[in-house]
Amino acid sequence: MLIRIDASSSQPLAEQIAASVRRALSEGTLRIGDKLPSARESARLLRVNMHTVLRGYQTLKAEGLIDLRAGRGAFVVAAPRRAGLREMARQLVTEARRAGLSDEEVAELVGSVLSGSPGSGPVGA
Known part of the structure; x- marks a missing residue:
């Protein structure tokens, strides 16, 4: 099934x-x-x-x-690729929350990856 x-x-x-x-x-x-x-x-x-x-x-x-x-x-x-990417994003958020990151820190982390910048603050730690 x-x-x-x-x-x-x-x-x-x-x-x-x-x-x-x-x-x-x-x-x-x-x-x-x-x-x-x-x-x-x-x-x-x-x-x-x-x-x-x-x-x-x-x-x-x-x-x-x-x-x-x-x-x-x-x-x-x-x-189908979009579904797989959505599932990976879901897993990223879950793992980030387990690591103690706030939603804002997760968004900052993803934003830094998108922009190619190394990031700053507790996210980069």
């Missing part, structure tokens, strides 16, 4: 659903134009509430990765 969840994980189920789709995009299992399984069918197979699946799909829509078409389903609209 395309979507997998771990009921013992502390990560919310809707986020696990979105992460599964992102992973499938980055691995090439899903491509632009592919239709995702219906929320109803996914909910039945995963044994979760259909609204949980829809929340995961809404997250992906907000990220610009899928389009939800009333009565027709969910379709991939963004390049």
Whole structure:
């Protein structure tokens, strides 16, 4: 099955659903134009509430990765590479927070990489 969840994980189920789709995009299992399984069918197979699946799909829509078409389903609209980059950015933020960096320091760090400057302050430490 395309979507997998771990009921013992502390990560919310809707986020696990979105992460599964992102992973499938980055691995090439899903491509632009592919239709995702219906929320109803996914909910039945995963044994979760259909609204949980829809929340995961809404997250992906907000990220610009899928389009939800009333009565027709969910379709991939963004390049798989973007999904992989988004997941890496998510991991960067998670690791930076574990290291004690504030959101502003994370933004400064990324900004310094984009501008090619060595950075300053606690971020460069």
